[in-house]
Amino acid sequence: MGVWLPAIFLTGLLFSFLLAFHNPTPHHIEVAVAAPPTTTAQLQSQLDTAVPGGFxxxxxxxxxEARAEVLNHDVVAAFVPAPHHPQLYGAKADGAAMESLVRQVFTSAVQKAGAGLAFHELVSTRPGDxxxxxxxxxxMACTLPAYFLVVAMQRAVGFSRRAHVATMVGGGAVAALACYLVGAYGMDAIPRHPLALLYLFLLTQAVSLTSYGFVPFLGPFFPGAAVTLFLLLGVPSSGCTVPVDLLNGFFRFLHPVLPMGNAADALRLVGYFDYRQLGRPTAVLCAWIATGAALIVLGYLKQLRQLVRDAQAGMTGAVPAPPPEDPTVELPEPVALPPHRHHFGExxxxxxxxxSGLAGEPLSATITVTDxxxxxxxxxxxDQNGEYAATGFHHGFAIVVAGAPGRQPAASRLLLSPAAPVNQDFILT
Structure with a gap:
């Protein structure tokens, strides 16, 4: 059971990152051509022969008009096939690998006609990028803390669901602000615009709220679902390393669906293309946040119905689930503690x-807690004072049995919750 998460990472890195990045190939890259339709059709036929389905x-x-198409982010490049001085206009902001490939293909095409190609950069990248x-x-600096914060919340003994969500919102705001300040003002890699900060924050909430919403339904398997969605699939389909039009069909399909790809598009549109076409990234990120919120509510209702059903039946099926397994964080399990000796951080x-006995004398007794x-x-x-302590219980009912040699055992049915510590004394006769 303990190796399933490393297996997911191995499979993801081999069949997600490697599959996405090992052989970038153009797929229907849109290029505006300032020429009559017949000339454009001839050039299209020539390119289809050289790179089938590439352009x-x-x-x-x-x-x-061709240049305006590039500046408006409607096409990747623009080509003006003048007889002796053909011109190519590009946007490095759409990806350095994309621009390099477009230049290579069109340079080869015009050289066959005996001409040279002049290239003009219309939308360059920022100085720090x-x-x-x-x-x-x-x-990634927004995504990873958002995910690990959800895992850490499973350890937050005494925190209610509302406190968990508030912590994730606050932690996401801190992560987004730190990334924005470093990226925009420290390195000049993203635009110095409040919208950039907003989209970084939306990404943190899409990841953290959805991951937290998985917990009631997937239990110990929620880390696998979150890591697969937001990292192993989200990173290669984001278009940040390899432009989307150079990825294979599966990752091109995922790009407009997963949060990281939409956040990347939003930062690019805010920084380079005058905030055009922000509708889809905004809607998708908000949809992920709404999905996470809906899962949290449904998880709460599911737990509430189960507790009511079990209470009416006189028993509970809320067996403490195995802790969500994570490569760096181990979640709590029921464990005995020494009474009155608790250090900071424990x-x-x-x-x-x-x-105790009838006279109040402390007894050396065995305490057994079962579901x-x-x-x-x-x-x-x-201990020597007859006291005991334990922690690490999940929310649910438990049976506590106290027994001592020569005494009648006693038992009590308790509702244990990390948010509400319980004291249960026993008098054995």
């Missing part, structure tokens, strides 16, 4: 109590 040419009326890939690391006891189905959760002994 889609769109005829426009003039060179000015010459290769156009810096946003990837800022987006878990606080959820269950405490004292076992209502009889599965033992933890077993401990009282």
């Amino acid at each position: 889609t040419l769109q005829p426009v009326a003039s060179a000015a 010459s290769l156009g890939i810096s946003p990837l690391y800022l987006l 878990q606080l006891p959820i269950l405490t109590g004292r076992v 209502p189905r009889g599965r033992q959760l933890v077993r401990t002994r009282t």
